[in-house]
Amino acid sequence: MTVVAATPTANGHKPFPQFIQEFKAQLKHLFHIRSDINQLSIKRGMPPFILREIMSSTPLSTYIPEQYGGRGGHIHEGLALAAAASYESLPLSLGFGINWALFLQPTGKYGEEKIKAKVFTDFLTNQKMGGLMITEPGYGSDALHMQSSYTTKDGNYHLQGTKHWAGLTGWADYWLLTARQKNKNGKLKRDIDFFICDVSAPEQNIVVEEFYENLGVYLLPYGRNHIDVKIPSGQKLVPQSTGIKMMLDLLHRSRMQFPGMAMGFLQRMLDEAVQHCQERQVGGKSLFNYDQVQQRISHLQSAYTICSAMCFNSSQKAGVENDLAPHGLEANAVKTYVTDLMQSSAQSLLQLVGAKGYRLDHIAGRAIVDS
Numbered sequence: 001m002t003v004v005a006a007t008p009t010a011n012g013h014k015p016f017p018q019f020i021q022e023f024k025a026q027l028k029h030l031f032h033i034r035s036d037i038n039q040l041s042i043k044r045g046m047p048p049f050i051l052r053e054i055m056s057s058t059p060l061s062t063y064i065p066e067q068y069g070g071r072g073g074h075i076h077e078g079l080a081l082a083a084a085a086s087y088e089s090l091p092l093s094l095g096f097g098i099n100w101a102l103f104l105q106p107t108g109k110y111g112e113e114k115i116k117a118k119v120f121t122d123f124l125t126n127q128k129m130g131g132l133m134i135t136e137p138g139y140g141s142d143a144l145h146m147q148s149s150y151t152t153k154d155g156n157y158h159l160q161g162t163k164h165w166a167g168l169t170g171w172a173d174y175w176l177l178t179a180r181q182k183n184k185n186g187k188l189k190r191d192i193d194f195f196i197c198d199v200s201a202p203e204q205n206i207v208v209e210e211f212y213e214n215l216g217v218y219l220l221p222y223g224r225n226h227i228d229v230k231i232p233s234g235q236k237l238v239p240q241s242t243g244i245k246m247m248l249d250l251l252h253r254s255r256m257q258f259p260g261m262a263m264g265f266l267q268r269m270l271d272e273a274v275q276h277c278q279e280r281q282v283g284g285k286s287l288f289n290y291d292q293v294q295q296r297i298s299h300l301q302s303a304y305t306i307c308s309a310m311c312f313n314s315s316q317k318a319g320v321e322n323d324l325a326p327h328g329l330e331a332n333a334v335k336t337y338v339t340d341l342m343q344s345s346a347q348s349l350l351q352l353v354g355a356k357g358y359r360l361d362h363i364a365g366r367a368i369v370d371s
């Protein structure tokens with residue numbers, strides 16, 4: 001028998017199928033042998049050694065274009081990585097998704113050359129992370145009326161405002177900050193601009209005023225941030241038309257990529273449900289034999305199938321080469337429907353598991369608050 005060695009991809013990365021298999025094995029080892037994810041998940045944050053180990057295989061290289069040393073940012077690979085992470089931990093996958101859709105993709109698509117090269121190198125060699133701040137205490141759905149503002153002086157953009165609920169608050173090394181330009185009369189212009197903030201650089205530090213006690217996804221920090229930073233001119237994103245269209249393009253891409261995160265989660269719900277129902281004896285027979293139980297399991301199977309189709313659809317459409325700004329209906333429907341599938345699947349698993357699932361240190365209970 002001839003054994004053909006797998007050829008490494010450009011930039012010396014392992015072939016993706018090998019990388020993803022090893023990544024899954026690494027997560028299993030980290031969360032079930034070196035530590036116990038059920039215990040980790042009742043506390044906020046993550047022990048530094050776990051995060052260090054996860055980042056040591058440079059998973060975020062999947063989201064970085066090939067010409068900057070990454071794996072190429074292919075959508076199908078990004079979805080597969082999100083699914084591998086969410087099988088073990090939904091918040092870990094959400095953290096990857098934030099870095100991917102809310103920071104790396106928009107930076108790659110709209111950033112200036114010099115800052116892009118620096119940011120991508122920092123992600124690849126120093127395991128840096130990035131997030132996005134749009135929401136303000138007074139303006140959530142109504143983000144177009146945000147009050148964060150900027151003025152231009154001495155080649156810098158001076159941004160001021162308050163942002164909250166940004167995933168990776170206090171953790172991320174880079175932020176995409178959003179603000180409206182203030183004119184000489186103190187009025188805010190209609191359009192929204194995006195700036196790359198490097199919190200380790202002078203005058204770009206972001207102060208976290210409060211960390212929130214978020215209901216689920218304990219791994220991820222959220223909070224309220226005070227923004228008063230001076231951003232160098234090369235760090236403003238350059239929209240192809242308006243900033244609002246750029247924002248829609250990136251938000252819709254993020255929503256189209258939700259099925260990746262949902263995929264691993266739904267597979268886990270299904271695997272847990274099948275295993276539990278086969279093992280649990282009620283009334284002298286396995287739970288699996290009851291028709292109402294089978295109906296719930298068939299719902300879980302159909303959620304899995306629908307989500308697989310959505311992943312395929314997104315892998316065809318969500319590439320950065322496409323402008324997703326006009327595709328709000330599809331992107332919003334994908335996100336809404338797939339998150340409903342996640343929530344109803346979590347409910348099904350909790351019903352099937354019964355009382356022992358009604359705990360934060362059980363996957364069924366956690367799935368309810370995380371999804």
Ligand SMILES: Cc1cc2nc3c(=O)[nH]c(=O)nc-3n(C[C@H](O)[C@H](O)[C@H](O)COP(=O)(O)OP(=O)(O)OC[C@H]3O[C@@H](n4cnc5c(N)ncnc54)[C@H](O)[C@@H]3O)c2cc1C
Pocket residue numbers: 098102131132133134135137138139140141142164165166167
């Ligand atoms: C877990 C989590 C993660 C988040 N991550 C980020 C992040 O990374 N970056 C970031 O910038 N923000 C983030 N957010 C904030 C999120 O984008 C906002 O919560 C969202 O935009 C809604 O804003 P709001 O909470 O102020 O609700 P509001 O805008 O006050 O809305 C309240 C309710 O009214 C509904 N509503 C709004 N408009 C209408 C309407 N026209 N008709 C009927 N109903 C309406 C909304 O759907 C909602 O149910 C996150 C929030 C959460 C909970």
